[in-house]
Amino acid sequence: MNQILSTDSMPPPRLGPEGDLRRIRSNPDFWYPVAWSRELKPGKTIGVRYAGQPIALIRPKEGDVFALEDRCAHRQVPLSKGQVTGQSVQCCYHGWAYGRSGRCIDVPYLGKGKLPNGVRTYPCREQDGLIFVFPGDAAKAETVPLPHLSQVANPAYKTRRFGRHVKCHYSFMHENLMDMNHQFMHMKQMGQMKPRFLGQDSGPGMIEARYTFARTGGKQPIGEALVFGQKRDNSAKYAHRDVMTIRTEYPYQTLKIQSEGEDPVMDLWIAYVPQDAEELTNRVFGLLSIKRPKIPGLLDAAWPFLVAFTERIFREDREIVELEQAAWNELGGDHNQEVFPVIQNLRALLARCGIPAGAES
Amino acid sequence: MNQILSTDSMPPPRLGPEGDLRRIRSNPDFWYPVAWSRELKPGKTIGVRYAGQPIALIRPKEGDVFALEDRCAHRQVPLSKGQVTGQSVQCCYHGWAYGRSGRCIDVPYLGKGKLPNGVRTYPCREQDGLIFVFPGDAAKAETVPLPHLSQVANPAYKTRRFGRHVKCHYSFMHENLMDMNHQFMHMKQMGQMKPRFLGQDSGPGMIEARYTFARTGGKQPIGEALVFGQKRDNSAKYAHRDVMTIRTEYPYQTLKIQSEGEDPVMDLWIAYVPQDAEELTNRVFGLLSIKRPKIPGLLDAAWPFLVAFTERIFREDREIVELEQAAWNELGGDHNQEVFPVIQNLRALLARCGIPAGAES
Amino acid sequence: MNQILSTDSMPPPRLGPEGDLRRIRSNPDFWYPVAWSRELKPGKTIGVRYAGQPIALIRPKEGDVFALEDRCAHRQVPLSKGQVTGQSVQCCYHGWAYGRSGRCIDVPYLGKGKLPNGVRTYPCREQDGLIFVFPGDAAKAETVPLPHLSQVANPAYKTRRFGRHVKCHYSFMHENLMDMNHQFMHMKQMGQMKPRFLGQDSGPGMIEARYTFARTGGKQPIGEALVFGQKRDNSAKYAHRDVMTIRTEYPYQTLKIQSEGEDPVMDLWIAYVPQDAEELTNRVFGLLSIKRPKIPGLLDAAWPFLVAFTERIFREDREIVELEQAAWNELGGDHNQEVFPVIQNLRALLARCGIPAGAES
Structure with a gap:
């Protein structure tokens, strides 16, 4: 008989007492962005x-x-x-x-x-x-601080505001961004970039993963070149120089790319705000800050390319997390088989900081 | 703490033993219009x-x-x-x-x-x-009479037949029309018209509300001028001369505008026929009769303006009652906080004449 | 009182212990077509x-x-x-x-x-x-044979591959094809063709119905003429000469038209593959083989007419079975009042060969 253990007979999710991560409601005792200022005259x-x-x-x-x-x-x-x-x-x-x-x-x-x-x-x-x-x-509300919005107010950076409605539980968004092995999915946009996991850190309400990347094939895309401010050499001495740090600081997330001792070349702040009562859809509010290169006007001139590049990346991410949500809906629960320790820890963090469904006051 | 009693913690509806008005089914022992004759060759x-x-x-x-x-x-x-x-x-x-x-x-x-x-x-x-x-x-069926369709057969009137599917329980339609304080919503179409409630009357299966209106700002729209047959003076001596009488005679509704001792200048007959089994949608059959002015042909010439005017009014009404239904769906029940006595009485009438859900034979 | 027994008070379906036919799941221990080869490069x-x-x-x-x-x-x-x-x-x-x-x-x-x-x-x-x-x-899988696909591999025939998604339980499809009294529905396409039921046969997992047809009015359509290879005379001597045999050989179905002792002029193999978990939608895979007439190229030249003709027939069938499914959905169960013995037997066969809902391992 040529059958292997199928998802139908898979054990239940590994969250232990927290239950199904996609049934964990967001914790309302935080400041959530709900609109861009420009939307409201x-x-x-x-x-x-x-x-x-x-x-x-x-x-x-x-x-x-x-x-x-x-x-x-x-x-x-x-x-x-x-x-x-x-x-x-x-x-x-x-x-x-x-x-x-x-x-x-x-x-x-x-x-x-x-x-x-x-x-x-x-x-x-x-x-x-x-x-x-x-x-x-x-x-x-008085004692919980507003989040720090990275480089938004820093004139050395130019910031893109972006966002969409995405039809999935917010936890899929956190996992998507933090697991850089999904770089595989963006190969067409980014070329072959092999991530190397450097390590993780955690604290109360916080977890952080660090990676470097080596280009193993394909050309550096123009969008990426803009982020890094220059076209990098593919030789070994440049590989693994830039560090990408992704942090979930509940309920927000950030992603920074920087070389040791330097300011980040890219600094992303992002929040996923549940829309429906079951929290199976979310609205994204993202602030993507790029360090201005030394040549004035260069970043502004190149901005449309960067916008198009990030839109393509974001569309791929949106499609895949919505497929994850659709599978959860069909299966009636979480059958994930997570093998990456930092993602296991992230899941535990999101479950711990959130509210189990049915436990709302 | 800057929170006020929210709808979530509001008391249940005030219908008493009748329960939620939006779960009351229409009484089938009446004659209901289901199609226009012209639809069936x-x-x-x-x-x-x-x-x-x-x-x-x-x-x-x-x-x-x-x-x-x-x-x-x-x-x-x-x-x-x-x-x-x-x-x-x-x-x-x-x-x-x-x-x-x-x-x-x-x-x-x-x-x-x-x-x-x-x-x-x-x-x-x-x-x-x-x-x-x-x-x-x-x-x-033999003993229950067909409704009297106001001025439809009266050659002194011209009648417009109109109707649409509206996505709400029929009771929202009755309340919308009878509570003339919602004139506020039609301000763009009608100008500022302040309603004055004159009184109510009731009988078995019937309730009636009477109003006058004073124009407090804006110009009289052409559509309204047509209904009244002439452009009225805004001065005090004309204010409060026309009386609007809205009557629910279960399961139908009528609205008449007339001056004391005169024929109505406008006479509306309207019915809201539940479409789905839960009766959360209805099809409207409306007969709007306008008294012909003394100048022959004037009303016919002006008819397109009147049609457009009433369509705009009806669209606004449709949008708001569908929003009421949507709120009921989301909240899972009626949280209305009705303060207007005639509407409280109308609700009791609709509940009394209808059939509680689950009580059908 | 002018009311007759309505469907609301109809007795439950006649399937006896098998229950509602539309809740019977297809038996998975068969080979099901799931795609055309040309779909997968x-x-x-x-x-x-x-x-x-x-x-x-x-x-x-x-x-x-x-x-x-x-x-x-x-x-x-x-x-x-x-x-x-x-x-x-x-x-x-x-x-x-x-x-x-x-x-x-x-x-x-x-x-x-x-x-x-x-x-x-x-x-x-x-x-x-x-x-x-x-x-x-x-x-x-090793011991269950693949179905025999009629004349597909026979060069004396030309085969049309067709199929669609149809929003109904597969059993409606079997009943539709086997009950040739539904010829009534195709009158516009086919003219007045009166079916005569010749008899039925059955075996394990199989049931077959045989008919002849007499044209009682209208002209023979060109699509039909192509199937029969010649324009038939409407006189009595030709009537009832061709025999149509429809067979459900679980889970597949075939329809052949042939005269005694001759090869079929038309040979259809068709399967209805449940798509959703409740099996209330299916995808059709049909192979319609037409015997090539003696004049070379004639069938190829006429092919577009035959395609259009069969598409129209199939569209009518699809609409009616989807209406049957919609009625079942609304009524929450099967209220069929089947009077035709061969269809009663077909229903029993489908129930016997399938799996009652809830009985899946």
Whole structure:
């Protein structure tokens, strides 16, 4: 009989007591980006999502953005379809109005003494072109810091903002980026680059993997050349000089490429924000910073190539993680057979920092 | 902590023992419109729906329309794909034939003595361009009257027939029309019109709300001018002269605009017919009658403007009730916080006249 | 009261202990076609399905096609997205490689001593332009013969290969073809052809029905004339001369038209391969062989007409069986009222040869 142990008879996932990693919900007690600043004009409101919760972001003509539950207390239609007046938003349907605190401050056809309950408000911050909310326990928002967005504010770097909706659990995104053996998949874009794993590090809520790469075939693509600022020699003395460090610092992720003692040539900050209640889709917010080379204007001129290059890479990654999610859906659970220790540790970290499904308060 | 009571922790709906209004099924012991007469040519058949029941309407070349269950007794394919011959319809697949009573009158390859059971028949009537069926207990059809279709047959009025499929429970439609505070939503189309609630009336199976309107800003739109037959003065002496009366006379709804002692300038009859078995979609059949002004031909000339105007209004209404339904789906139930007494009474009426889900015989 | 027994109150299906025919799963201990040979080029791989099982077909540049479970053992993404190298396929994501036996033979970043389990392999054969797999107990594959594909290899015939995905349980396909009373449905294409049932035969795993046809109206269509090789006279002496024999030889079906003592003028072999796990969709693989007339080149010249004719017939059949499936979905089960004995026997055969849902090992 020519059958080998199939996935159908595979043992359950190795997470131990944590259960199926794809059923672990993101921990809401962090600041999550939910929109780019440029998406929300003064005097306007837009609707966004975190883990199935609809959130209205409101930017008054004067003053900071604020965030309310995106369901009118009256009939649950989106407040983000409404009108911004001063420091309040008025529901488009019957005109109920809410202030920054979520309190209902006017029902046009009702006495002021009878005003009904309002809606939930979310702590909200804006920084470096991103709007963040704190979907968890609002009392903790003051003590949990906003993430540091790498080189975004550093004039020595040029930053690309990118992102898409991806139809998978956020954990697939973390694993994809940290396991550089998936370089195999990008061979057409990158040529044959053999990763060498240098080691890992971990701390509370953090894990980091380090790699070098040697080109074993193919030409260096122009997009990659731009990242490194120069066309590298393929000879042995240059191989393994640049170190790539990928770090999950829950719930964010970063990837840096740098030579010892030098500033990173590339510095990526990225977050995967669950969209639906089951957290099987996510919206990506990525900030890709490239160190400006010495020749002024060179990076700007070459920017369209870099954009196209990174888009192609990102499309391949998106396709594969969505296929992983589709397999999970079909099999009704996680059948991964993970053999790479740093990814095993990453999975344990994500399970430990998240919330098991059904355990939400 | 800056959180206010959210919908997640809201109390359940206030219907009391009736439960969730959106789970109340329509009462089948009424005449429901299911098609426009013009949709069904002589010698043809079409398929329609009431609350998940597929119904074949058959119009013989001579004689009245009749209505059968739209599933052949043999293999359950739609009879409405078949051929009309005399006073019968023949299934398109193997040619089984059914008469007006639903009885199977021929199977081409079977002896007449062995004919199988037939299909259900529905009482069916046609009036003023609408085809009605009685989906409930057929024994009651004789005693339950067809609805009176307002001014449709009155030559002093011109009537527009309109309708669409709308993805919401029929109760959202009744509430939308009766709560004229939603005038706020149509501000772009109508200008600022402030409704004043004059009072309500009720009876068995009936509830009625009366309003006047004062224009508080913006210009009178041409569509509205047509309805009122003349451009009204905005001064105080004209304000609050026209009365709008909205009535749910289960399961239909009407809206009239008239001045005391005069005929209505506008008279709308409308029905919302559940399509799927869970009754979370409906098909609208609306008859909008406008009184002809004294100048002959004026209304006909202006008709395209009125059509466009009412289409825009209806589109806004459709979008908002579909958003209400979407919120109900996401929340898994009704979280409405209704504060307007006439709407509270309307909800109680709809619950009382309908059938709780699961209670069907 | 003008109501007749409706399908809602119909008795359950007549299959007796077998239960609902549409819940009977196909028996996997047979050879099923899963792709046309021309779909799979040398050095390539494609993904196909049998009853919810994803299967990668791999054709090395040299050697026979082989078939593996289409999920990498690592992260369950499709191997059919990978690369064929020699006699193995390498997963596109992290480069895990599998040989013909399904064994994992390389993980580029892991020592050879630590190789993980591989994936399931399926017995696989290729014959006359079709690729078959044996999805059941592989130990039985040697003793279960491949089906005989009628006249495909016979130079006296020209064969059309056709097929589509059809959204219904495979049993509807068998019943459709065997019940020639459905000729009624093809009246527009074929003219009025009255079938006469001659008799049936059965054996283990087999049932056969025989018919003749008399033209009772309309002209013989050109497509049909081609099948019969000549334009037949409509007079009585020709009527009922050709015999049509339809046979289900589980799980395949054939249809032959021939006169006594002559070779068939038409010989169809057809299989319906379940695609999804619930087997409510199938992919058709049909081989339609037409005997070449004596005039050389005539059939080739007329071929486009025959293709168009059979496409129209097949489209009508597809539409009706999909409507049958839709009715079954809505009613939540089989309400067929089958009156034709040979079809009753066919249903019993399909139930007996298949596997009741839930009974899979």
